[in-house]
Amino acid sequence: MTIKKMAKLLPLLAMAMAAGAHAQDKLTLQLKWVTQAQFAGYYVAKDKGYYKDVGLDVTIKAGGPDINPSQVIAGGGADVVVDWMPSALATREKGVPLVNIAQVFQRSGMQLTCRNDSGIKSPADFKGKTLGVWFSGNEYPFLSWMDKLGLKTTGGADGVKVLKQGFNVDPLLQKQADCISTMTYNEYWQLIDAGMKPEQLTVFKYEDQGVATLEDGLYTLEKNLSDPKMSEKLARFVKASMKGWDDAVKNQADAVKIVLKNDASGAQTAKHQTRMMGEIAKLVGTGKTGQLDMKAYQRTVDTLMKGKSDPVITKMPSGATTDKIWLAAQK
């Protein structure tokens, strides 16, 4: 080969080397629901370049109705998912080895909202009433609570009639249900926006009833944790994500803008997202963002196992959590 020919190859070689140097590791995150402020931390981390800074190219997949993140990761559609602990533990018991690597939400946002004109003033009044709850993995805290109250979910005068509610608040507006499940940051405000006044509603927060379970956390499969390269990627991911969360909680207006920008459906409004961001900030732990409090974990496990007739999980989970990734992310 002549010198001239080799010189022609040089730019190609340089490009290849440059590409190699800037190669980012790919990672796919599956969210639990549609793009909204509930996942602001991840969108902030992506848009403000925190993922890029740690050398990650993260694809954020939005969730939606009947998309169960545990199923997605079981089917190989994601490397890490956002899911609620009851669903993850139940799935783990079914044979899909999910492990919690970070606990983003320290408090539960789940609540049961009832119409005052249904005559419900306390959980003792639930007997014989119609209650709505979502399924697809969100029903576990509700079923635990009903079990704790000793109420059969099959209806009848001594139990409660349960409706599988869709992802809207119509059953309460149309009086098809006496109470429906709402999140403090989402559906409750949809009720207010639809014209209901706070004085017309009675809210039972799961935190106040002592049946709260841990919600949004990051989960991955066991095989990813035994692979050192993947574990290292996950540690970088957790580091950048928690940075994104800290940023989102501190700069909520920015976070709302970023979420709206990433909303491909165009269905979200600034008013709703601003409210949501404010409520979400109350749920994300202050201080050690993302660290799983083992006492809270144990409380969740106890709540899920206490079910007399239909416990969500039947055996004490082992190996369902790890602090390896979170600790590596602190470095």
Add this chain to the structure above:
Amino acid sequence: MIRRHVIAALSLLVLVALAAGLLGRVQGDQPHGTDAAGVWIVLAGWVVLLWFVLGRLAQLQGRVLSLLAPAVFGLAMLYLWEILVVGWDVPRVLLPAPRAVGEALSVRWNVLWPDFKQTAISVVAGYCAGCGAGFGVALLADRYRLIQRGLLPLAGLAGAVPIVGIAPIMVMWFGFDWESKAAVAAIVTFFPMLVNTLAGLSAVDAMHRDLMRTYGAGHAATLLKLRLPSALPFVFNALKINSTLALISAIVAEFFGSPIYGLGFRISAEVARMNVDVVWAAIALAALAGSLFYGLIALVERVMTFWHASYRA
């Protein structure tokens, strides 16, 4: 003749014995390497033997014996499913073995049977409402040209409505219980019935119609004595199509808001809980019910339209 039967019976016996042996081998300690290759080779040979046996069985005659070939074929398919799932160690959350499905069916029968009853109510109610309405409107459209020209395009719109779009709206209108699912089934079954009935009413021989005219028969008499009986094959066509459509649409409608029982609810709730064997059990139950429903209508059709050319074969 006897010799043919004996060969068929003997080869069937060999088939069953070999199948049992293979399954036992695979379920014991998982064979590895050359052992595994051996199992797959024997299974391939088994399939060839199955082909031979089915060929022999298909030649058998008689009401009971002629059912043997399809029965063996069905059982062989179930067996192949079982051995492939067990042999390849397919994860249970992806595809459970038929035995797991059967177990789920019996263990959760106390839940699946009320589910089935709930869905059945909405299917039957919706089916009757939709087919009845379709038939009635077809008679009206046949009598009054105005209705035909005005209504038919609108009915076409009704037929094109996607179930997943209409189901939440019906839930809002009629509530969470079976009424909304029946409404969805009624909407879905309306158009096929309307179109088929109209086609049947107009598919009468011109000569037959002229004959009725020469007898001085009015519209009603012509309808009852000539055109409706002639339209029956078309009507039954629609009834058969609608039987499966009604079941499918009722089950899908249950995904969008239901009380916590019903086959559609069971499928959607259990798939989210990764109880895939219960999902398959519900599917099997729905498929069985749908086939029986279809078969029942086909039987009634045979009785009522025995004169049709398709039965002369």
